[in-house]
Amino acid sequence: MTGVGRRTLLRTGLLAGGAGVGALAVSRLSDATSAPSRADEEPPPPAHPATMPFRGPRQAGVTDDPQPFAAFVGLDLPAGATKDTCRRLLRVWTDDIDRLMAAKAPLTDLEPELAEVPSRLSITLAVGPGFYDAAGLVPHRPSWLAPLPSFTIDRFDGHWPQTDVLLQIRADSPVAVAHAQRRLVVGAEPLAVQRWVQRGFREPLTSSRPGMPFRNLFGQVDGTVQPRTDGADDALVWLGADGAPAPHGLAGGTALIIRRIAMNLDTWDRADRVARENAVGRRLGSGAPLTGRLETDQPDLRAEDELGFPVIDPVSHMRRAMPAAPHERILRAPYSYDEAPTGRQRSNSGLVFVSYQADPLRQFLPIQRRLAEADLLNVWTTPISSGVYAVLPGALPGEDLGAALLA
């Protein structure tokens, strides 16, 4: 009963003052005592093939195939937050995430029906620089856990600033994402307060076309060159992999970069296929380099057309994004966004760019620097926000997320 006891105590403190809490606490507690699994027992096997495992040395949602629906939620700790605030927040969330990912309702969930449709839900927790401040861990903060240098292409409008904490919620169903998001945000208050939400989607109908690549709303194939996720490139993705030293408390974690990229569909519409393929450096249909036939073909940068011009433009997106060294690779899981236009907008569309890498300064920054200097796609794309987070290691049975960091 220890787990439930701690939990109830915490909940009661958190929710005191809310109307109707008495009945709520009692009814959910009775569920909890008879629940088949608790955080401090053996990890249960996934309840259904369409659930993803939560317990383990690494969190889900990084090297897994991206589910088609996602919400990224930026939250801030309250003023005056301490290490204890951080611990309590991670305790609440660890239990909620454990249940939600198993397609079970969190203890305070009054809409369990929305939680119980298995939908490959993954919830990945990451922390920003402010979390280290609150937890008194500034000396341990990795050097890369700071705002990226500003680039001349950036036009941040202040709507999606860096926050203290980030929840990445992904699933096969937008209902599961909406419900999990709400439960985690409501369940965290007042230990953390939501600042913003970025939602996105990818094509869900991949089953009809296995291996179909991700296409953004420009129709462009995105994410061709990726580190391998079978373990061979773990050192590029995971902190502390292959015996590398890891920042304090982050072995088994990774660095997450999230940038919101507005895509101007109106001006893109004025570019024909030739101009588009030249800007991208790849064929729009197959995603193949302009010198190849298949998406996976190696580009031939020396190839020239009959007039002696390079077939792949030296300032095409692909050419500028190409690794200059083998370590300049990042694992990308971008999502399209297509929000309701406001005012005179005809569309409000773009990309939630998300990448994971062990070292943003060494892996991400050189690529982004090159793209900011010159990339034909910059004509149509504008970064409007940027954030850097440390994805925490996974939680072993009986552990809370962030246990090693806050030890």
Place this chain on the structure above:
Amino acid sequence: MTGVGRRTLLRTGLLAGGAGVGALAVSRLSDATSAPSRADEEPPPPAHPATMPFRGPRQAGVTDDPQPFAAFVGLDLPAGATKDTCRRLLRVWTDDIDRLMAAKAPLTDLEPELAEVPSRLSITLAVGPGFYDAAGLVPHRPSWLAPLPSFTIDRFDGHWPQTDVLLQIRADSPVAVAHAQRRLVVGAEPLAVQRWVQRGFREPLTSSRPGMPFRNLFGQVDGTVQPRTDGADDALVWLGADGAPAPHGLAGGTALIIRRIAMNLDTWDRADRVARENAVGRRLGSGAPLTGRLETDQPDLRAEDELGFPVIDPVSHMRRAMPAAPHERILRAPYSYDEAPTGRQRSNSGLVFVSYQADPLRQFLPIQRRLAEADLLNVWTTPISSGVYAVLPGALPGEDLGAALLA
């Protein structure tokens, strides 16, 4: 070549002045001349099991099972629009919709890859009162094609007003919806200009649970009592069915009501399961009436509890929504919305309520009047917009949508 010739002429006039149009028109025209089907030939069979037929006496997207993703786009005709504007608009859209629903790219589409993933796309065209004004058809306007009377519960904020035209776009993929929406909006300019977009979703994972009902973000089962869609209730849904007289040019159409209902998840959170089930009149888990076991069980309105109170509250949502006469039934296809919160909002969620009925005044209005007078759910829900549209009849091979109306 007649179809293509007319089309090209129209397009050229429409797009004159846009940058890059020359190359565009030529490259797409060459595609068009070799395209296997044209509007004035035999209707092609669906290209893939995951396409829905476009040609026929009735439009798709009314009695079909609702696809999980939808966008409703309100557009207005330009000032000075005439019957000719209306005709040209419907000609452009008929061709675009015919192609898009067959998972083919419209003629001007530069991202055909986004159009070519079969996703059960349906596009349903409906017109508002302003369309009749522009077309000089006011004497033919059905009496129900007008704003609904205002109800005391309404709190319209002006963001989603009645428009001259409505596009209903539904598919198994949000990418298909986003792409179709953009192509139709861009393709219609300047014959119609987008005023607003309302997006929504339903649970896409129904395949794992056949017959799973629609649940809104309250967790409430919605849409239990529906007219049959196998033909038995056609007179309730379709105009001119079973030999009934139909308004001029609308036989084979229907009336569409769209209302945006904000749902206050924060106050809903404070109601426990007992209070929620009492407000709804049904069990939240099964959707069964409080006097029954199955969703389809008939409610027993006379049943009393041990204290002599009615088991089903007389002002519960189900009780108030129940038909007082057999014709008081409407075909509902609601969608949840869950937009990114702005400012201090924690959530921005609700329902895009959509219903189809042959006669809104006789079928819809009595139900809505009762719900506005008294419905326990009104504590947590607020209508923030309302629109009434006439869904046009389907287009037979060689015809444009709205042919009978504009004849």
